[in-house]
Amino acid sequence: MTRTLLVAPPYQADISSAAQTTVGAPMGLAYLAAALRDAGESVSVLDANALRLTVPEAAERIVRAGNAGVVGLTATTPTIGRCAAVVEHARARGFAGIAMVGGAHPSALPAETLRAHPGLDVAVIGEAEGRIAEIVRRAHARESFAGIGGIAWRIGDAVECEPEPPAPPELDSLSGPARDLLPMDRYRSPDSRNAHTVVATRGCPAPCHYCAVPNLFGKTVRRREPAEVAEEVGVLVRRWGADHINFVDDTFTWDADWVIALCDAFVERGLHRRMSWQCLTRVDRVDGRVLGRMASAGCLRVEFGIECASTDGLTALRKGVRREQVQRAFDRAHRAGIQTMALAMVNVPGESVADVEETWRLVQALDPDQLQVSICTPYPGTGLYDEARAEGRLRTDDFARYRFLREAVLDNGVMTEAEALAAQRLLQRRFWLRPRTVGRLAKRSIRRPSLLWAAAQALPAFVRDGP
Numbered sequence: 217m218t219r220t221l222l223v224a225p226p227y228q229a230d231i232s233s234a235a236q237t238t239v240g241a242p243m244g245l246a247y248l249a250a251a252l253r254d255a256g257e258s259v260s261v262l263d264a265n266a267l268r269l270t271v272p273e274a275a276e277r278i279v280r281a282g283n284a285g286v287v288g289l290t291a292t293t294p295t296i297g298r299c300a301a302v303v304e305h306a307r308a309r310g311f312a313g314i315a316m317v318g319g320a321h322p323s324a325l326p327a328e329t330l331r332a333h334p335g336l337d338v339a340v341i342g343e344a345e346g347r348i349a350e351i352v353r354r355a356h357a358r359e360s361f362a363g364i365g366g367i368a369w370r371i372g373d374a375v376e377c378e379p380e381p382p383a384p385p386e387l388d389s390l391s392g393p394a395r396d397l398l399p400m401d402r403y404r405s406p407d408s409r410n411a412h413t414v415v416a417t418r419g420c421p422a423p424c425h426y427c428a429v430p431n432l433f434g435k436t437v438r439r440r441e442p443a444e445v446a447e448e449v450g451v452l453v454r455r456w457g458a459d460h461i462n463f464v465d466d467t468f469t470w471d472a473d474w475v476i477a478l479c480d481a482f483v484e485r486g487l488h489r490r491m492s493w494q495c496l497t498r499v500d501r502v503d504g505r506v507l508g509r510m511a512s513a514g515c516l517r518v519e520f521g522i523e524c525a526s527t528d529g530l531t532a533l534r535k536g537v538r539r540e541q542v543q544r545a546f547d548r549a550h551r552a553g554i555q556t557m558a559l560a561m562v563n564v565p566g567e568s569v570a571d572v573e574e575t576w577r578l579v580q581a582l583d584p585d586q587l588q589v590s591i592c593t594p595y596p597g598t599g600l601y602d603e604a605r606a607e608g609r610l611r612t613d614d615f616a617r618y619r620f621l622r623e624a625v626l627d628n629g630v631m632t633e634a635e636a637l638a639a640q641r642l643l644q645r646r647f648w649l650r651p652r653t654v655g656r657l658a659k660r661s662i663r664r665p666s667l668l669w670a671a672a673q674a675l676p677a678f679v680r681d682g683p
């Protein structure tokens with residue numbers, strides 16, 4: 217019988233029509249499951265999202281799993297309410313164990329999370345591999361969590377909180393993610409029906425005002441050994457049939473020498489012939505040499521956060537990049553033969569509808585292969601959230617609405633909510649319906665039929681609700 221069940225709540229239906237064509241593994245839970253197994257704990261993972269379960273169905277699985285003594289859920293800001301709802305439904309069906317949450321949202325607002333959701337008992341702050349076995353042991357034994365660090369817990373009507381987590385463990389000392397506990401046949405992306413996620417680094421030193429990553433993973437980039445990463449990719453290819461890898465690191469190319477060593481490790485093992493890969497990075501952390509090596513090691517696409525075109529907007533976001541650097545990075549990637557995805561933003565503090573037009577001109581000049589337009593959203597754990605809250609510029613306290621592709625919860629001081637939403641849709645539609653984008657997609661679909669499948673999946677919702 218499973219004593220501990222880790223749960224990823226359902227959220228797929230809430231993200232954009234285009235984003236829904238990607239289903240990714242809950243990597244945090246997979247790492248935690250491995251750490252628990254190492255400690256001899258019997259653990260299972262329920263990826264309710266990939267399995268497309270509803271909240272009551274997920275709760276039913278918790279109860280059917282033999283009523284695990286501890287349930288641990290992973291939460292971002294828009295999914296914290298969903299996590300609490302899963303627990304409530306499970307309790308209504310007889311679940312009497314300890315319910316804990318971790319992830320970006322509880323890490324930013326641990327005590328508030330417990331106060332807002334009486335069904336939740338424990339909120340864990342930051343990376344938890346080093347502490348999870350002890351937390352779970354104490355939860356089963358119903359002992360106090362005092363002294364663990366980086367944790368909030370409920371005692372009767374009160375909430376105790378130890379806000380400082382201990383330093384996270386070295387990444388190479390962690391056991392690899394317990395993929396055998398995940399529904400591996402469910403993970404896909406537009407590029408492949410067998411696409412899998414890898415985490416090679418954690419943390420980011422950049423000062424971006426809107427980003428929760430430095431709060432969650434710290435302000436230095438911690439990297440795994442390139443050979444270890446290549447071994448993990450090799451297992452994904454051989455054991456799980458992966459032919460596309462999505463590196464979800466936030467600034468994959470922070471260290472050029474590390475990237476080159478990783479590319480060499482792929483090539484030495486012949487992996488570049490068996491899979492393609494993509495990553496996310498900053499425009500000021502790539503040059504022609506690195507991009508060239510990435511291309512020859514199988515890199516299909518790089519995603520760059522371009523945010524917005526106006527200098528004032530970039531200053532408000534504290535992005536720390538200039539427009540010339542953005543253009544240079546896209547030109548270099550295209551010259552190296554790597555596709556690009558531009559991650560743009562509207563509703564940036566102080567931005568007007570005219571500024572959004574400027575962003576559209578920038579997008580046209582960059583000529584990316586793909587575009588995602590977010591609506592600037594103040595997530596807890598960011599400077600933007602603290603500032604917007606202090607200045608009364610949050611349009612709602614309902615965290616379920618903090619979905620950066622669907623809602624405009626920040627009053628940016630200039631645009632109305634309707635204008636911000638319209639601006640996002642306009643940019644997305646202009647881009648995705650332009651003949652150049654459609655033509656490229658059609659051409660690439662000949663080599664990658666999964667793209668056609670993804671387009672067919674996304675199209676009805678795209679036409680109905682917008683991107």
Ligand code: B12
Nearest residue numbers: 240241244288290292293318319320340343344428619620
């Ligand atoms: C890949 C990714 C996605 C994928 C999700 C794939 C998946 N299956 O999870 C997609 C594209 C679908 C996505 C969507 C969204 N994402 Co996202 N995403 C990421 C990204 C880049 C990597 C996630 C990851 O794998 N991290 C690596 C693992 C190891 O870390 P982890 O999951 O956080 O887990 C560790 C700790 O948090 C903790 N922990 C986590 N869960 C639990 C549970 C328990 C019980 C315990 C004890 C501990 C614990 O321990 C883990 C191990 O150390 C992160 C940024 C980042 N670097 O993490 C953003 C990030 C998580 N996303 C973010 C956001 C905002 C979203 C969206 C809300 C955007 C939107 N569309 O509106 C949606 C929400 C969907 C959702 N999952 O809730 C924000 C969250 C901020 C916040 N306060 O909520 C982040 C931090 C990005 C950012 N720049 O700010 N995302």
Ligand code: SF4
Nearest residue numbers: 420422424427429466
């Ligand atoms: S947006 Fe990207 S570069 Fe900026 S802090 Fe977050 S992860 Fe780092």
